[in-house]
Amino acid sequence: GVPRYVKRKSRENFDIPVKDLISACNEKTKLIFISSPNNPTGNCTPEDEIREIIESVDSRAMVVIDEAYAEFADSSLVNLVTEYENVAVMRTFSKAFGLAGLRVGYGIIPEWLTSPYKKVAMPFSVNSIAIKAAIAALRDPAYLRKTVELVKHERAFITENLQHVFKKVYPSEANFVLADVAPAKSAGVYAALMKQGIIVRDCSSFRGAGDSFIRVTVGTREQNEKVVEALI
Known part of the structure; x- marks a missing residue:
């Protein structure tokens, strides 16, 4: 695929120009990737704007939301995964959990995507030490x-x-x-x-x-x- 980048708004806030992003999509668009909170600006994209983007592409394109820094924010978009079949949310243990060196993360995805994911996932993507550390972190809220x-x-x-x-x-x-x-x-x-x-x-x-x-x-x-x- 060929990536297309949509420039965020002016230096006032670095918000996503939703209309521009939607206009940049066409029938060939297969994936929309959004970071929220964004790096390096730190701002979150409001849920209503994310919904507008999701609904504009219907189910022809996956909308992937990177929530690597979500624990530090006051909101999350995880709930959208249960509402839309074309939404996935990515999380990591590298930030708030402090396990950056172990390179472990997880995704919240619709059930239909689990089988295609398993076909392309690396067989040993996370080592046993990282798994144990991640489980221990989850047990210490x-x-x-x-x-x-x-x-x-x-x-x-x-x-x-x-x-x-x-x-x-x-x-x-x-x-x-x-x-x-x-x-x-x-x-x-x-x-x-x-x-x-x-x-x-x-x-x-x-x-x-x-x-x-x-x-x-x-x-x-x-x-x-x-x-x-x-x-x-």
Whole structure:
């Protein structure tokens, strides 16, 4: 297949231009992929807009929603899988559960898709250690709640403080915050922070992002204070 990219709206909010996305689809469209919360902007796509997209393509195309950061958000679109036959939601243990090194995730998919999936899935896609770790993580919801609460609290701390430094800091429902450092360049800010032992993401490698965005991952209060102090 040939991918077609639909550019998100202006720097005001980076929302999905629903009408443009629908217009970009045709009878050959087989898959629509949406990240919510999105990386690196951190914003979620409202459910009513997702429904509009799903219903516009009927059942001729699958709508796959990447919810890698959903635990940090205030809503999820998992319920849509039970309502539509052409919706799948992808999740991971790499973010909120802290199991990135084990490369384990899961999908919530309609029942009819399980058989086709098994035909193309790798026979040993997840090792036994990763499976045991994932099960253990699911059995400890208290730890997950504590982690999410910490991230949300510290995310607000970073957002509030960086708003005094940069012209635009974006509301986030993920475990990171996006900031526009213009008129500075993201590469320069990244390099300057690296010299202080601080790593942020230079977002210039993201399609259409430009050269003035950095993504700051939420850490502990001590780490976050160090980042804020370095950027002031």
